[in-house]
Amino acid sequence: MDESADTTGWITAAEFHRAPGVSDWRVTGTGPQAVFAANSFADAAELVAPVVTAADRFAVEPDVDVRAEGVVVRVPLRTFDGIPAAAPRFAAAVSHAAALLGLRADPTRAQSVGVYVAQHSEADVRPFFLAALGYEPLGETDAVDPLRCGPQLAFNPITGDAARRGRTHFDVFVPADQARARVDAALAAGGRLVSDAHAPAFWSLASPDNHGVDIAAWTDTAD
Missing domain, CATH: 3.10.180.10 (2,3-Dihydroxybiphenyl 1,2-Dioxygenase, domain 1)
Structure with a gap:
């Protein structure tokens, strides 16, 4: 992952999807989101710490919804200017962490x-x-x-x-x-x-x- 690339400004949904490592993610009316299925609340909660680390690393302010059925991670749209340019890198890092934890992405549940x-x-x-x-x-x-x-x-x-x-x-x-x-x-x-x-x-x-x-x-x- 190229840390030197510019991650300021805004991008479109199409630009987000063209970035590497974001195949787990979809863009809804409130911004990019991914749903990772889990077998228990404890398993789902394991993803919170990696999300916090990625949020700090890429200066993204995500929303995280933890349930026994899984975790929903969102990059909320706080303005109509677009998706934060750093969102794809954050998303790729979260997906990588989820895979390591054995949490399977389920894009069909994003909405x-x-x-x-x-x-x-x-x-x-x-x-x-x-x-x-x-x-x-x-x-x-x-x-x-x-x-x-x-x-x-x-x-x-x-x-x-x-x-x-x-x-x-x-x-x-x-x-x-x-x-x-x-x-x-x-x-x-x-x-x-x-x-x-x-x-x-x-x-x-x-x-x-x-x-x-x-x-x-x-x-x-x-x-």
Whole structure:
């Protein structure tokens, strides 16, 4: 690993995936993440120390979720500028440590969920949700749980929609190589295809009672 290369600035998801050693990782709506399966909580916790070492080495601030079923390691997007340029080196180091510990990567389980709050074009509901949920602003349009445990919110105006009516849908960000299977599973479970005009970037689905869900893969391939 070339320690002399510049790791400042920002990169795209496509640039992240072109880096060596990151095949375990996928980029969702909240940034690069990897899921490593484990047989016990103790086994999963063994990865925490190597993650801390890699975070310090590459100046990355990751999120780590340790469960008996496995470990989720994320490089959270704290800005819309892009993925930290040091993220691929951090990711490769974590994957190497996980392999040494016998923790198997399972990219099929990588995902993040976002809630898109639709609002009348003359309304600004973000202050209400910030206050009600204890969230913080992210950029000019989004809101985020300060500890990044809850789903990220985005606020999208509906031009011409009736005032006092809000319509909200879920965005489920999955790996690009898993998106079609997730769509097929949702349709088989009673869902309805609303539009595939933007596929394979995302598919718009509706539940049997017409709640909206977008299955989104574009974050994993963005360039």
